Structure formats: C-alpha cells, structure tokens
Amino acid sequence: MNFKSKLKNILSAALAVSTLLSGFTPITTYAAQVNEYVDPADIWVSANGRTNELDFNATITQETSWCTVCNKDTIMLTYRTPEYTKSGTTALNRGVKFSDGTMVDGKTKGNLDSGRPNQDASYSTYHWTKSICQTCGTINSVDGKDAYGFSRNVYGLNSCDHNFFLDFDNTTYTPYNENYHTTVLKAGRYCQFCKGTKARASEKRESHNFTETVDGQIGNNRFFISEKCDDCGYSTSEYVTAKSVVSSYYGNADNKSHTVTVSDLSDSGVHTSIRYGTSAGKCNLTSAPNYTDAGYYPVYYEISYKYQGETMTENGVSYVWLLEDKKDDNNGGTVIVLPEKHEHDYRYLETVAPSCDNLGYERWQCDGCGNL
Numbered sequence: 429m430n431f432k433s434k435l436k437n438i439l440s441a442a443l444a445v446s447t448l449l450s451g452f453t454p455i456t457t458y459a460a461q462v463n464e465y466v467d468p469a470d471i472w473v474s475a476n477g478r479t480n481e482l483d484f485n486a487t488i489t490q491e492t493s494w495c496t497v498c499n500k501d502t503i504m505l506t507y508r509t510p511e512y513t514k515s516g517t518t519a520l521n522r523g524v525k526f527s528d529g530t531m532v533d534g535k536t537k538g539n540l541d542s543g544r545p546n547q548d549a550s551y552s553t554y555h556w557t558k559s560i561c562q563t564c565g566t567i568n569s570v571d572g573k574d575a576y577g578f579s580r581n582v583y584g585l586n587s588c589d590h591n592f593f594l595d596f597d598n599t600t601y602t603p604y605n606e607n608y609h610t611t612v613l614k615a616g617r618y619c620q621f622c623k624g625t626k627a628r629a630s631e632k633r634e635s636h637n638f639t640e641t642v643d644g645q646i647g648n649n650r651f652f653i654s655e656k657c658d659d660c661g662y663s664t665s666e667y668v669t670a671k672s673v674v675s676s677y678y679g680n681a682d683n684k685s686h687t688v689t690v691s692d693l694s695d696s697g698v699h700t701s702i703r704y705g706t707s708a709g710k711c712n713l714t715s716a717p718n719y720t721d722a723g724y725y726p727v728y729y730e731i732s733y734k735y736q737g738e739t740m741t742e743n744g745v746s747y748v749w750l751l752e753d754k755k756d757d758n759n760g761g762t763v764i765v766l767p768e769k770h771e772h773d774y775r776y777l778e779t780v781a782p783s784c785d786n787l788g789y790e791r792w793q794c795d796g797c798g799n800l
C-alpha cells in the first residue's frame with residue numbers, strides 16, 4: 429500500500445497545518461499535492477461537524493467564477509466532496525439541498541442520511557460543493573444574495589456530471605505475511621471534480637514477487653541475502669556464514685608427514701573450495717602440502733566461498749611447524765617444544781579495496797602463529 433499510505437501522510441500533515449492556522453487560507457497547497465487519483469472513501473478523515481468533515485475530504489481547485497459581491501470574475505477556491513449516504517441515493521431526491529440539512533426551500537430541515545464511506549454509506553454520484561471568493565472572502569457568493577448558502581459556511585448538493593467521469597484501473601498491494609500479499613484490483617469511474625468513485629474491487633492473496641540479492645561480505649565471513657517483493661515492498665534478509673578455518677600444525681618431526689587441517693564452519697548451501705600454495709598469490713594445489721622434515725613452513729591458502737552464484741575469496745596463511753626430535757638421555761623421553769603461549773603479534777597483511785557490495789577492510793595476521 430505504498431502509494432496510498434504516503435498520500436495519507438501528506439494529507440494529514442497538510443490538514444494539521446491547515447487546522448493550526450485558523451480558517452481556510454493555506455488550502456491551495458495541499459490541493460496541489462493531491463494530483464493523483466485516490467478514492468476519497470479510502471482515505472476518509474472523520475471530523476467534528478459536518479462542514480469540517482466535508483472540508484477535510486474535499487478536492488479543492490481554483491476556478492474563475494462570477495462573484496455577485498465583487499461584481500466581476502474572481503478566483504474562487506472551490507471545494508467538492510462526494511456525497512455518501514446510507515441508502516446510496518442522494519438526499520436531493522428527498523429535497524435536501526444543503527449540508528446542514530436545509531431543504532431546497534431554504535427553510536425546512538430534512539434527513540441527510542449521511543454515513544461513513546466504506547462502512548455504512550456509499551457514493552450517490554452527487555457531490556457537495558462550496559466556494560470562497562479569493563477577492564472578497566464571501567462563501568458561496570456565486571449563488572447570489574438570495575440563496576440560502578450565500579455567505580454561509582455550508583455545502584450544496586450537485587449532481588456529478590456523467591460527462592466528467594474518468595475511467596481508472598488501480599492495483600494496490602499490501603503485505604499480508606512473509607509469504608503473501610493482498611492484491612486489490614479496483615476498476616471503475618470517478619467524478620473528476622470530487623473524485624467520488626463508482627468502482628468494483630476484487631481482492632486476492634498472492635505470493636510475494638521476490639527479487640533476491642546475495643552480497644558477499646568476506647570481512648565478516650558471511651553472505652548477506654536480502655529478498656524484496658517488487659509489488660508490495662515486503663522485505664526480509666538473513667546472513668549465511670561462510671567460514672573455513674585452516675589450522676596450523678605444531679609438533680615434532682617424527683618421520684611422519686604433517687599438514688594443516690581445515691574445518692568448514694559454513695552454513696549449508698555455501699560451497700567451499702580451497703587451493704594451497706607454498707608462496708603467497710600462487711595457490712594452485714588442490715590438497716595441502718605435507719611436510720616431514722623439521723622446519724617452519726608457511727602454507728598459503730585461498731578459500732573460495734560460493735552461495736547461489738555469488739563467489740567471494742579469502743586469502744591467508746597457516747603454518748606447519750616441525751621441531752627437531754630431541755632425545756634427552758637423562759629420561760629417554762621425547763620433549764615436544766610447542767610454541768609458548770604468546771600475545772598475538774598481528775602484522776598487516778593486505779587491504780581489500782571497497783567494491784560495490786563490500787565496504788573494504790584490512791587483514792592482519794599474527795606473525796607467530798598465523799592466527800588471522
């Protein structure tokens with residue numbers, strides 16, 4: 429319901445402004461904003477007092493008409509609001525002409541049969557009209573001094589001329605839940621003056637029309653997946669973890685071969701592949717190199733994570749550290765000297781430049797143990 433609710437906000441903001449300033453001066457500003465068609469019944473504002481309510485829901489235009497007070501053509505602010513009655517037929521059929529219930533004779537009172545549109549009343553194909561001369565300020569001066577409405581803050585009923593009805597065809601979408609939205613197809617005709625609408629609406633529940641985007645965020649070891657319905661705007665998002673840890677090996681040179689170990693902590697759906705190399709930037713081995721002789725061997729790796737067509741790459745280095753197998757004659761035991769516990773000494777590794785789907789970040793690695 430994007431369009432409608434936005435319009436409602438504009439309207440209520442404008443109404444708030446116009447209620448603060450007494451009278452009816454600034455009304456042209458919001459009349460100008462309501463340039464797109466909206467059925468007034470769908471955005472009806474209740475107000476205290478019949479005339480106020482008609483004012484709030486009016487379509488307001490500036491028109492040139494003959495003012496009987498100024499005795500010339502003047503600009504008139506003209507207010508038109510659809511008539512909604514419980515019976516669906518105009519009160520004018522029963523002789524009621526004015527919004528205060530006054531009959532065509534200008535003396536007796538009748539029943540307006542008014543109600544709230546979309547609740548207990550429907551559009552009668554008549555509209556309520558009032559005008560204000562912008563030169564002398566007289567209300568309904570067009571009708572002449574003898575008319576009941578002259579210089580009185582009331583609306584009079586007029587037929588919505590069928591020559592000025594416009595066709596329309598509107599579809600609105602409102603989110604219903606995570607799976608569905610409500611589609612309202614509304615088609616019909618409306619009076620171009622008061623926007624009173626004769627329409628048929630059909631409503632159905634349809635699945636969201638999701639467009640999915642997947643962004644790799646390697647600095648956070650995750651993919652960010654967002655889905656947005658192109659119709660109603662409903663959106664969801666989630667993170668999918670993409671993380672593999674390549675652990676270093678520390679131990680004695682024991683005539684057996686040793687290498688780094690990999691644990692994949694990625695969520696399901698993430699496809700991970702790793703290439704290894706003995707120097708940075710040259711990762712072309714499909715399995716990690718093995719070492720037997722004592723030494724300190726860096727194992728460079730390049731991990732590629734793939735999720736629904738989006739791929740991101742992580743580079744790093746771990747170590748195989750094999751120590752001389754020292755036999756101690758005193759106790760005949762094997763002493764394994766593991767690297768002592770240490771404060772990680774992080775060294776700058778690389779900067780990943782920002783791209784369209786990544787903010788960019790720096791990578792640091794501990795010089796002692798290879799911890800990233």
Ligand SMILES: [Zn+2]
Binds near residue numbers: 495499569
């Ligand atoms: Zn005038």
Ligand SMILES: [Zn+2]
Binds near residue numbers: 510588589620622
């Ligand atoms: Zn009308």
Ligand SMILES: [Zn+2]
Binds near residue numbers: 608609637657660
């Ligand atoms: Zn939707």
Ligand SMILES: [Zn+2]
Binds near residue numbers: 703711730
């Ligand atoms: Zn590669």
Ligand SMILES: [Zn+2]
Binds near residue numbers: 770773794798
């Ligand atoms: Zn460390």
